[in-house]
Amino acid sequence: MAEKQTQNPKKQPETIPDLKPVQKQPEVIGSHPLARTQDGRILNPTGVLFLNPRPAVIYDQPPIHFFLSTAYKDRLTRQLGRPLNNREEEAVDAGRVDLFTNEDGVVIRPDTTDPAKNLKAIEVLKKPPINIPDEQIHYCGAGNPKARSAVEKTGDVYRFYPLDIHDEAKVKKFIETSKTRLNTETTYLHERFKGSRYLTPDEVRGFTKDLDDWEKLVKRFAEVAKITRQPQPQQALYEQRKTGGTRQVDFLLVDENLQINPDTGKLYAEFKEIGEYVAKQTSWGEKQKRKTKNKLMKLLRNWMSENHPAFNQDNPQNPVWRNNTYLFLRGVGDEATYLKMESEYRGLVIPRPGGYIGEKTRHGDILLGAQKKTVNQLTDTEQTHIKTITESQSNTQTIVIDPEFHPQEQQPESVKTYQLTGELEGRVKVRQWSFTEKTRQETKDLLNEVLATHPRLEYAFVCDVAESQSRRDMLVHDTIHFGQPQRQVHITVLKEEGKHEQKLLTRQLKWGIPYWIHEGKNPEEALKLQREYLENVEDRIAALNKLGLHTPKTHIYHLHQQAGEERNQPVAHATREFIDGPATNRIAKEQYRNTDYVRRLLKQKGKAAARNLAARRTSFDDGDEIIAERTRKGYPKKIVLADPTATFREVEKPPATHAPLYACHLAQDLLKWEIMTENPGPQEKQTLAAQYYVGFTGETKKIRKKIRQNTGEYETYMDQRYEGRIPQQIPDWDMKSRWKKTIKSIAQTKPRTTQREIEQETEKHTEIFRHTLRGLKDEGEKILVLEAVTRAYAINWMPKGDLNQEKLGETLKADAQFTQLPAEERIKRLNLMRASSWIKRVGYEPEKIAQDAEEIRRKGGDARDFTEEVNIRRPKLHLSPHMAAEFYEAVNQAPEKYLLG
Numbered sequence: 001m002a003e004k005q006t007q008n009p010k011k012q013p014e015t016i017p018d019l020k021p022v023q024k025q026p027e028v029i030g031s032h033p034l035a036r037t038q039d040g041r042i043l044n045p046t047g048v049l050f051l052n053p054r055p056a057v058i059y060d061q062p063p064i065h066f067f068l069s070t071a072y073k074d075r076l077t078r079q080l081g082r083p084l085n086n087r088e089e090e091a092v093d094a095g096r097v098d099l100f101t102n103e104d105g106v107v108i109r110p111d112t113t114d115p116a117k118n119l120k121a122i123e124v125l126k127k128p129p130i131n132i133p134d135e136q137i138h139y140c141g142a143g144n145p146k147a148r149s150a151v152e153k154t155g156d157v158y159r160f161y162p163l164d165i166h167d168e169a170k171v172k173k174f175i176e177t178s179k180t181r182l183n184t185e186t187t188y189l190h191e192r193f194k195g196s197r198y199l200t201p202d203e204v205r206g207f208t209k210d211l212d213d214w215e216k217l218v219k220r221f222a223e224v225a226k227i228t229r230q231p232q233p234q235q236a237l238y239e240q241r242k243t244g245g246t247r248q249v250d251f252l253l254v255d256e257n258l259q260i261n262p263d264t265g266k267l268y269a270e271f272k273e274i275g276e277y278v279a280k281q282t283s284w285g286e287k288q289k290r291k292t293k294n295k296l297m298k299l300l301r302n303w304m305s306e307n308h309p310a311f312n313q314d315n316p317q318n319p320v321w322r323n324n325t326y327l328f329l330r331g332v333g334d335e336a337t338y339l340k341m342e343s344e345y346r347g348l349v350i351p352r353p354g355g356y357i358g359e360k361t362r363h364g365d366i367l368l369g370a371q372k373k374t375v376n377q378l379t380d381t382e383q384t385h386i387k388t389i390t391e392s393q394s395n396t397q398t399i400v401i402d403p404e405f406h407p408q409e410q411q412p413e414s415v416k417t418y419q420l421t422g423e424l425e426g427r428v429k430v431r432q433w434s435f436t437e438k439t440r441q442e443t444k445d446l447l448n449e450v451l452a453t454h455p456r457l458e459y460a461f462v463c464d465v466a467e468s469q470s471r472r473d474m475l476v477h478d479t480i481h482f483g484q485p486q487r488q489v490h491i492t493v494l495k496e497e498g499k500h501e502q503k504l505l506t507r508q509l510k511w512g513i514p515y516w517i518h519e520g521k522n523p524e525e526a527l528k529l530q531r532e533y534l535e536n537v538e539d540r541i542a543a544l545n546k547l548g549l550h551t552p553k554t555h556i557y558h559l560h561q562q563a564g565e566e567r568n569q570p571v572a573h574a575t576r577e578f579i580d581g582p583a584t585n586r587i588a589k590e591q592y593r594n595t596d597y598v599r600r601l602l603k604q605k606g607k608a609a610a611r612n613l614a615a616r617r618t619s620f621d622d623g624d625e626i627i628a629e630r631t632r633k634g635y636p637k638k639i640v641l642a643d644p645t646a647t648f649r650e651v652e653k654p655p656a657t658h659a660p661l662y663a664c665h666l667a668q669d670l671l672k673w674e675i676m677t678e679n680p681g682p683q684e685k686q687t688l689a690a691q692y693y694v695g696f697t698g699e700t701k702k703i704r705k706k707i708r709q710n711t712g713e714y715e716t717y718m719d720q721r722y723e724g725r726i727p728q729q730i731p732d733w734d735m736k737s738r739w740k741k742t743i744k745s746i747a748q749t750k751p752r753t754t755q756r757e758i759e760q761e762t763e764k765h766t767e768i769f770r771h772t773l774r775g776l777k778d779e780g781e782k783i784l785v786l787e788a789v790t791r792a793y794a795i796n797w798m799p800k801g802d803l804n805q806e807k808l809g810e811t812l813k814a815d816a817q818f819t820q821l822p823a824e825e826r827i828k829r830l831n832l833m834r835a836s837s838w839i840k841r842v843g844y845e846p847e848k849i850a851q852d853a854e855e856i857r858r859k860g861g862d863a864r865d866f867t868e869e870v871n872i873r874r875p876k877l878h879l880s881p882h883m884a885a886e887f888y889e890a891v892n893q894a895p896e897k898y899l900l901g
Helices: 065-080 086-094 115-126 145-153 168-177 201-210 214-224 265-279 286-306 319-330 441-453 513-518 523-546 589-593 595-614 655-676 682-709 711-715 717-722 735-748 751-773 779-795 805-814 823-841 846-858 863-873 881-890
Strands: 027-030 046-050 056-059 096-102 105-108 137-139 179-181 187-190 197-199 249-251 349-351 355-363 389-391 397-399 419-424 427-435 457-465 489-496 502-508 554-563 566-577 625-630 636-641
Touching (some): 046 065, 056 065, 065 086, 086 096, 115 137, 187 319, 201 286, 265 286, 286 779, 286 823, 355 441, 355 457, 441 457, 441 554, 513 523, 513 554, 513 566, 523 554, 589 595, 589 655, 595 636, 595 655, 655 751, 682 751, 717 735, 751 779, 779 805, 779 823, 805 823, 846 881
Parallel strands (some): 027 056
Antiparallel strands (some): 046 096, 096 105, 187 197, 355 427, 389 397, 419 427, 502 566
């Protein structure tokens, strides 16, 4: 049995007196749950586990739960020598748990009224002689609200999903083993649950390799499509349906919400037409080959324009492609969807083993250190360490802190805390977590923090996030060479009594202990530098709030993790409320058809740009700006900055020099509207741009007015925070001087002047952006190219040496071939330009990095090898896997001038 019960377990009916549970081990009736036939198939896929009158599991024929339950009751009747009475039948039914066996192991249908029973079932399955490994015990019903509610209370949400999803190598292996061939060279992704086989753009692109073998090419088309002129027997699997209604073979078309789109009829018709063309040819020469290739390329362009960008190429290194493909092929639901998160998180949210809240009686007094105190008697230092408060019978507040606590303790993460639920004669009843044996220490730390700060907590569980590539992909992976796969991101889902479920986002801070240990510091020095950086983070958040540019309230949690070779280090993480809403750079292209939506969006973006400029932030519209409030029609009502990253950086340059940063994003938005709207007029475009400037100038004046009305108070604000502080070791972290320069700059800002600079820069950007779109017909392709050129320009808004936006424009215009290239090749060159810009910005020569890439390619390495090797050779580069892959794929195809040498 489980060690502890949940708070209010359902009372079980009495067991059968004549059949006391005397045996120590569960009974196995019929076959073992994991038994296989000689050819490797599951012997019996359906079973039932019984907890009453004694543990037993039955797997037999017929494989129907009702009949198996009846067979067990008949067995009890024979053992008793009499029929079961009503009370005894109730006892048996109350302890019944339905099971299934599949390729992942044993699947439990969770009891929705008694979470404790689910825990008991797991313990029984793990005991001899059943011996099911813990990682092979799962739950079904992730999408069933009642089932989820029961499982959430025990912290076992992770059991809804195959454990493989936590393991990148296993996910890749599963996808690789899911690739199948039938009677040709075509490789399909085989979805085992429904039996469908998916054709991907990469595989159709591979048809061009068989252009020299007409017979083989015809067979490949005929395997999928019904070819009229093909005399040989053909399968035409697209037109064949399986029992469940799905096609035998289909095109993998994924929509913007990362759901499979079954509406592939147009793609099939185009594919079939190409097959018909090839099959009817009586001669097969260069002309026919060239025409077939052009037709295939057109099909691919149409396909890719409707497809989610991550699925235009089979890329196991891309977590969006990898995890979602895995979920598709497993026929498993997605946690981000169940949690009602934006589509960019789909396939990236992975629940982890956690625990449930139980009660325990501890010896000890209600005291702080060695003194009893009321809340009013606490010092400020003591109050920062309060974790639990309750009301006593006399209505005065008292607190419970572990006796190990000392007010002078400098590391609050070392304090063990509990929640008080009752007191009796010097014994304290506390609520605390009961964790599974697989719960990681960092998950325990997170859940302990949540319990300590939420006194009425009902349940909580933690999910890992494989960071979306749309969110500052230069920065999110920059600890890849610190012995960690990436900077960790967690979502904690929690529910308090009487409140709706809420989510917290926890993210590892960049300049924490892992970074400094990697830089050669010892743990003590690394901890000191981490504390200094935390001061800087807290100063920046306080500065933003002082300016009225409120970011979500942030708490610092310390999660114990390994950093390099050092174990159990208190690594700093920032935790804030998760904001439900799309990032401004992830708005679906279809929204740009709605002029009213774009009008509201641009006004709010103008306001956000003004706040961004006031904070002297060096990036914008990069995934940290979230549409936090929307009107009833879904129009943007408020944009918030979710993270203080890159704030108070360029504090000495005049505001107008920031204009290119905002201009490239405004130009992109206006062109997206233009692409998605039929016959847009120039006057209408000017009206939309005017909304942006109304938002920008209005918000800038508002912030400036606040500063000018009380300049002295603002100028001395940071002086007060710095009183008594030891000088920081890192000059860039000194907010005192940065703050004063920011206040002075805001007070001198001329909104109209800055607006005119943005207008002029927007015209320049629009001209070059139009150039990159020239010759493209498909709106989807135009959007993808437009986003790529915007990303390249956004990196270069701030001139550094010979690197600036003008050079990017000159390079693009000087490439006579660019506007003749297909969209995907244009994107590769733009991505190479962006990666080269980043490489130059951090002080390296792109030409040298290109030589590294060529060396690794000669050795047979791939993009992952390149990422690891280049970051080891050049430790200050911090090239993310995503950007490294872009560089590696394009560097041997694009002209050398795209290295921006």
